[in-house]
Amino acid sequence: GQQLNQSPQSMFIQEGEDVSMNCTSSSIFNTWLWYKQDPGEGPVLLIALYKAGELTSNGRLTAQFGITRKDSFLNISASIPSDVGIYFCAGPLTGANSKLTFGKGITLSVRP
């Protein structure tokens, strides 16, 4: 099946710093989704990308759909304590449908 790779497993940054995460696959995706999961909660959609090369922002978050369609990047600028959580990339299992495959996630810690 299609697999999404995220590394490292954990990232530690200082409040105010920028951070970048990427997600790669050996398969082509036509949709890339970035979710954040807080402890004890379900994933919440941050940004959705539907076109190769697309760059989309949501406040301090910016994500890009890679030109090869095999990768995506999420950048968080000027991090704050509430950015702490697990960040997942996700994409359709097949075609353009709502059945998703997820990466293993990156746990972000922000030091005040």
Place this chain on the structure above:
Amino acid sequence: ETGVTQSPTHLIKTRGQQVTLRCSSQSGHNTVSWYQQALGQGPQFIFQYYREEENGRGNFPPRFSGLQFPNYSSELNVNALELDDSALYLCASSRGTASGNTIYFGEGSWLTVV
């Protein structure tokens, strides 16, 4: 608040027992998907229901089954529970099955099998 509600939030079962988890989808959403999230992993797709019919299944054995009701709420049933079934079970709803529709997740049901 995503409008997707799941119950129960936590439960403990014994190996070999059966469990039913419930999900109410967001108003107007006719598609419900279930995911299993083991500790330290991303969610894994179990199956999807669209208009009361199963619409795709992930790599899970037949002892994982589901239902969708006319009001689009859904149940996940797991028979003959095994220790490895311990996980967070997430329900997600959307308006239709296309990836362009925003998918909303509930807060999940934590299942512990002892």
